[in-house]
Amino acid sequence: MTHRDLTITEVLKDPLIRQIMRADHISVTGMANLLQDAARRQKRTKEFALLADLAPIANAASQTIPQADLR
Numbered sequence: 079m080t081h082r083d084l085t086i087t088e089v090l091k092d093p094l095i096r097q098i099m100r101a102d103h104i105s106v107t108g109m110a111n112l113l114q115d116a117a118r119r120q121k122r123t124k125e126f127a128l129l130a131d132l133a134p135i136a137n138a139a140s141q142t143i144p145q146a147d148l149r
Contacts (some may be wrong), residue, residue: 086113 089095090106090113099109 086110086117089113 084092090110099106
C-alpha cells in the first residue's frame with residue numbers, strides 16, 4: 079500500500095473535512111486560500127533547502143585552484 083497526500087481539490091471535497099470546516103465556520107474559499115498558501119510556502123522552503131545544499135558546491139567551484147608550474 080502506498081501513501082499519497084490529498085490534492086487541494088480532494089481535501090475540499092472530503093465530507094469529513096467539510097463537516098469540520100462547517101463546525102469551525104471556515105469557507106471553502108478561505109480553506110482553499112489557506113491550503114494554496116501553505117503549498118507555496120512548502121515549495122519555497124524545499125527550493126531554499128536545495129539551494130542551501132548546493133551552496134558549498136557552488137562556492138568550491140567558484141574558487142580558483144592554483145595551477146602547477148610545469149616549466
